[in-house]
Amino acid sequence: MKLSPAQMAWRAAQDITDGAYVNLGIGFPEMVAKFQPPGREAIFHTENGILGFGEAPPAGAEDWDLINAGKKAVTLKPGTAFFHHADSFAMVRGGHLDVAILGAYEVAETGDLANWSTGPKGVPAVGGAMDLVHGARRVAVMTDHVTKDGKPKLLERCTLPLTGVGCVTRVYSSHAVIDIVGGRFVLREKLPSLSHDALQSMTGAVLHLDGPVADLVVPDL
Amino acid sequence: MKLSPAQMAWRAAQDITDGAYVNLGIGFPEMVAKFQPPGREAIFHTENGILGFGEAPPAGAEDWDLINAGKKAVTLKPGTAFFHHADSFAMVRGGHLDVAILGAYEVAETGDLANWSTGPKGVPAVGGAMDLVHGARRVAVMTDHVTKDGKPKLLERCTLPLTGVGCVTRVYSSHAVIDIVGGRFVLREKLPSLSHDALQSMTGAVLHLDGPVADLVVPDL
C-alpha cells in the first residue's frame, strides 16, 4: 500500500498556508492546487508569467495563450496578473515565493536535489527548476519513495546531476513525510501500516527521529 | 557676439535625423526639441519613464504626474509610452538611444566630460548623466565656449570630477561646432565673425583642422 500521486498532492496541500504564493512543478505537483483546504486561498505562480491563475478549462475551451509551465491550459481568476519572464523569475530568485513543490529523481539527506538529468544519455532539460530551488523560501519535494525498480530515491548523496545544493527541506513521499534538518532525514509521518524498519529498508539514508512520528492518513482520492 | 542657448539648441537640432531616439539633458539642452527641422520626427526619451512625449503644456494645464527629468511638465502625444526606471535605463545603458545632448562644465579633447560636480564644496548631484554618457550611441555636449569668468571649458584634460571617460564626440558651443576624433578637437564650424586664432585663444586645447571649416550660421531666435 502506498499513496497515489493525488494523495501525495493532498498531503502537500495541507501544509500550504492561507495567502501563500506557490509554484507547483510540472507533472504530479500540479495536482496540489486541487486540494487546497477550505478557507485557505493560495496564489499560484507559473514561470511563464501568470500569478493567480485558475484551474484547467473544460476540454475544447482552451486558450493556448493561457497556459502554465507544463503547457497545459489554465483559466483567469479575479486578480490574475500577467508579466514577462524576467519579472517572473525576479519573483522566484528574489525570494518572493513562499513554497515550491517539485518532483525528484533523487533527494539527499543534505537537502541536495536531482530532478533534471538522468545522466549523459538522452536530452537534458532543466526548465525553471534550478531557479526555483534557490528562490522559493521553502522547497518541498513530492515523489514516490522508491524508483520503479524499487531502489531508494532518498539517499545519503545524490548520484545523478544536481539541480540544487542543500535546498530541499521537506519530502512528501508515497510512504512518509520527511523533513531535512541539519543534513539528516527526520521522519515526521509514515503510513500507519508500515513499520519503521520497513520504511528504513526502502530509504537510502538513516531516518532519524525527533519527537513522535504521526500517522500519514489521507483520504481516498 | 556668441550664440544664445536657443541658437546652440537650434544648431544641435539640425544634426538629429528622422526617427532618432533622443535624450536631452536638464536645462538648456531641453530646448533642442523645439527646433526639429520640418519633416523630421525625433522621439524624445526622459529618464523618468516616458518615450515620445510632447511639448510643455500651457501654464495652469500642467499634470505633475507627466513631467520630464527636469521636473517640468510635458504632454502626451499619440504613441507615447510609460515605463519604470529600470526599463528606462535599459534603454539608456543598452545602447538603444541614438543621441544624448548634455550640458558641460568641462570637456576634454580625450572626450572626457565633467558636468556633475564642481568639487568637494556644495552638494553633488549626478542624476542620469553618468548612465547617458556610456549608453547613447552618440553623446554631444551643448555649452558656452568659456565660463562666466572667461576661462576655457574645452580643455586638454578635465580638472573637475569626471562624468565619463572618452564619451563625447561633438561639442555645440556658443562659438563653434567641434568634433572629438582620436583624442583631438577637430574644428568643423565657427562663427563667421571669429578668427581661428581668436577661437583658439578661448580654447584650452589645440583646435585641429581636418578639411574646411564651415560658417556657423543660425537664425535669430
Place this chain on the structure above:
Amino acid sequence: MDKTLPDLATAVAGIRDDMTVMIGGFGGSGAPIELIHALIDRFVATGHPRGLTVVNNNAGNGHVGLAALIEAGMVAKLICSFPRSADPVVFTERYLAGKIELELVPQGTLAERIRAGGAGIPAFYTPTSYGTDLAKGKPVEVFEGRAYVQERWLKADCALIKAHLGDRLGNLTYRMAARNFNPLMCMAAATTIVQVSRIVAPGEIDPEAVITPGIFVQGVVEVPDPAQEEDLNRAGARYPLVAA
C-alpha cells in the same frame, strides 16, 4: 487574502528606528506624500522612527514629503542620485553641516541596484561611472574589451509607494510618469506599503494592465485625493502644519 489597511497610521506602524526605507517617486511625481506625513505624525507623537536610511531619487523639495521627513530629523542617511530641487534648502543645510550622510548613486545604477535587490541578483556590472569618483573602491572587470564597474543590490526593510489603483491582493497600476521607481521598490523591500487613489475589487484591473503583481505588496491603504508635492510647494505648504 486581504492586504488592505484601515488607515495611514496603521500602514506606517511597522517602521522602526534605523530601518532602511525606500520611498517611491521622482521629484513629486509618484511620491507617497500621505504615507510620509503619517510617518512624521508618528515621530512627532512618539519620537520614533528615527535614524532612517532613505532611498529615493531625490532629497526633497520645499518643506513637505521627503523634505519634511528630513527636516523632522528622522533621516540619518540618504541614498539618491540627485539631491537638488527647486527648493533643496532642508537637505542642503543638513548635508553641509554634516548632519546627514549622502550616498550618491547614478540614476540608472540606482534603479538597477533596486531591481537587483528585488530579483535576487546580488551584483551586476555596468559601464556607468567607470573612471569616475563614484566608482572608487568598486571592483572593475573587463568584458569584451570594455571596462565595467561591479555594483551591488539594494534592498530595504520597508518601501513606501504611491500607486493609482490597487486591489486586496496587492495588484497595482500607476498614473503616467508617477510609475518611475515605484514598481522597482515594491520588489526590493521586505514590507511594501502602498497608498492608492482607489481600492478596487480583484479583477477590476485588467490582468494585462497590472504593473506590480500583488506578490510584491504587503499592504494597501486608500488615499482618495493624494496631494501633489508640486502643488503643495507652490502653495508654500509645510509639514507638520505647525512649523518648528
Place this chain on the structure above:
Amino acid sequence: MDKTLPDLATAVAGIRDDMTVMIGGFGGSGAPIELIHALIDRFVATGHPRGLTVVNNNAGNGHVGLAALIEAGMVAKLICSFPRSADPVVFTERYLAGKIELELVPQGTLAERIRAGGAGIPAFYTPTSYGTDLAKGKPVEVFEGRAYVQERWLKADCALIKAHLGDRLGNLTYRMAARNFNPLMCMAAATTIVQVSRIVAPGEIDPEAVITPGIFVQGVVEVPDPAQEEDLNRAGARYPLVAA
C-alpha cells in the same frame, strides 16, 4: 517614422547565415509561427539562411514553427532551457545524432541573460545552478556568505517576435501569457521584427498599456489571424506543407 513592413518575406529578408536569432514564445504561446515559416520559405527558395544559432525557451514541438526550422536543417545551435515537448522528435533525433549543438540554460538565467543583453549589463550573479553541472567553468563569487554564479549577457542579431497590437512606432502589447520572453528579446536584438495581429494608429494603445516601447522594435508586420502551434500540432500539420 514608419516601422511597418509590407509582408512576411520582407520582414525576414535581413536574416543571414550564421546569425544568432532569438525567437519569442514559451512552447506555442507567443511563438511567431508565421515569421518562422516565412524564414523557412526563404531557405527552401534560396538555401539561406542556415547555420543559425537560435535562442528560445524550448526546442520545438511537432513539425511546425521552431521544430520545422530545425527539421529544415537551418539551425546549428540551440540555446534553451527545456528541449522537451509533447512531440520533440525533430530536435531529439538531431541532438542524439550530434547534428545540432545545445546550450542548456536554466529558465530564469536565460530570461535574465537576455534582459541583461538588452539593458547593457554584461554580467550578473545568480544563485541558480550553483554547485551543478550547468555552473561548470563559470566564475563563482560569495556575497554576504552565499555563493553565486556569474552569468553573461545574451544578445542576438535578430529577434522574431509575436505580439498582439502594434503601431508604426513599434509600440506593442501582448496577449495573456504569450508575453513570456517576447518583451525581453525585443530589447536584446540588434534588429527586432514583430508580427502583430493588428496594426493600430499611434495613440490607440493606451500609453500605460504599452508593454514594449517602440525604441526596442525595428519592424512590424501584420498577421491578422496567427496560427497557434498547439492547434497546428493537434491537426498533425507539417511545414513546409510538402514534407521532405
